Amino acid sequence: MAIGTLGHALLGLLAQRECTGYELTRTFDESLAHVWPTKHSQIYPELAKLQAAGLIRQSGSGARGSKTYAATAEGLEEVRRWMRDTIPSESVRTERMLRVFFLWLLPPNEASTYLREIGGRHRERLARYEAIAAIIPSDDPEDRMGRIAIEAGIRYESAMADWASWAVEEIAKSAS
């Protein structure tokens, strides 16, 4: 019963503060899904697995049948070991970028439309990330790592938005 990436991510969130499965699901949807998409249908069974492995424990229960989980000492140990001693997979999977390799299949105007659309999505996310970054107090040491994580998002979205604009122009250039 080995713990995978999702299990370690849940452990990492529960190391910060105790949460219900629902709260974990929302945290994934709101921020972690940008780097590791997951559904509640995967989270709940994974929590059961982590509990069975003694890495988390149910620390309480609230309204509407909600259950609060907290990381155990073993769980904290395990997530630290994962961060320290294991090599992250290099693999990145993104259908949006995959399709760029096949843009030559479309007439130039449709390729441009595709690029403008993905540029727009990158700009949207960039705006959202910048708004989040703006409200993180930069002097609080607790939030410093959070600021570093969001900065990665900002730079990524910004670079990809610029790239998309550049690519549209590049296509326009050769069409003339």
Added chain:
Amino acid sequence: MAIGTLGHALLGLLAQRECTGYELTRTFDESLAHVWPTKHSQIYPELAKLQAAGLIRQSGSGARGSKTYAATAEGLEEVRRWMRDTIPSESVRTERMLRVFFLWLLPPNEASTYLREIGGRHRERLARYEAIAAIIPSDDPEDRMGRIAIEAGIRYESAMADWASWAVEEIAKSAS
């Protein structure tokens, strides 16, 4: 027997030129794996599926039992339809970036080590992509889209390498 993203990617490659399963595997390993990792054990059954669906046909056979496949008219139609009429999944999955959210679990010096290491990997790939971009003749319209795809890689790796360096300094700042 619906065709998924991998099937469309194979169709896209075969739309460009006929290939053996082995060649397709190598193309994935060398360039497409950066956006859509796949193993030969998934490629061969997928080719069989595409052939059964009439989207590709075996166009020849060579040494060592190799089989060459080519896209059929229906296959070309299908991959164009996919590019034009379907919305790409927004999902991106990257364990490297996921771990950034849990960097606070490590002492600052270990977090810095992690960031330096991933910065190094980004710089490595950046150098490789730049070398590839340098040998693409920029005036050949055939390669224009290839140049656009590699530019995305260059900007991505460059942005992430810069981010990693910035993050290391950010941690150093607060440690003092």
Added chain:
DNA sequence: TTATTACATGTAAACAATTACATGTCAAGT
């Protein structure tokens, strides 16, 4: 001639992720 490496294709088992199904609670507004 023999060992190694790259070429070449497959299948099976295990694991991970998505989609669909299924149920029920509680609060707020109408």
Added chain:
DNA sequence: ACTTGACATGTAATTGTTTACATGTAATAA
């Protein structure tokens, strides 16, 4: 009283992905 929406947790079936198993060919170098 009723409806809607957010809260809350699960399971089942399907699909996608990885790892391990399995086999054989051709070229090159020692």
